[in-house]
Amino acid sequence: MKIRTGIAIAVMMAATTVTTAFAQGPGADTFKAKCAMCHGADGLAATPAGKAMQVPPLKSPALVKATTADLIAATTNGKGKMPAYTGKLTDAQIKDVVAYIRTLQK
Numbered sequence: 001m002k003i004r005t006g007i008a009i010a011v012m013m014a015a016t017t018v019t020t021a022f023a024q025g026p027g028a029d030t031f032k033a034k035c036a037m038c039h040g041a042d043g044l045a046a047t048p049a050g051k052a053m054q055v056p057p058l059k060s061p062a063l064v065k066a067t068t069a070d071l072i073a074a075t076t077n078g079k080g081k082m083p084a085y086t087g088k089l090t091d092a093q094i095k096d097v098v099a100y101i102r103t104l105q106k
Helices: 002-034 048-052 061-065 068-077 091-104
Strands: none
Touching: 002 091, 068 091
C-alpha cells in the first residue's frame, strides 16, 4: 500500500512538472534565450546588463499599461537601448514572447 501511494505521488509530481513546462511554451524559451540577459528571468531587470542600461522592469506601470501591439512594435523595431529583433525572430516568436511577458507582469 505504501509503495502504491509513493508511486502515485511521484506520478502526480512528474505530471505537474510536465504541465508547467508545457504552459511556458516557446515564448518562455525565446525569452530566456534572447531577453533574460537584460530583463532577467523574472522580468525585474536586476541583471548586471539590465542595471547598466537602466532597463525598466517588465512590471513597471508603463510596460503593464502598454498595449500588446506596443510591445510587439518595441520588440520588432527596438526601442531606446533595446535592439530590434526583426530578422532575428519571426513574427510568431515575437508574439509568443510578448504573451510570455504578460505572464511575468502578473
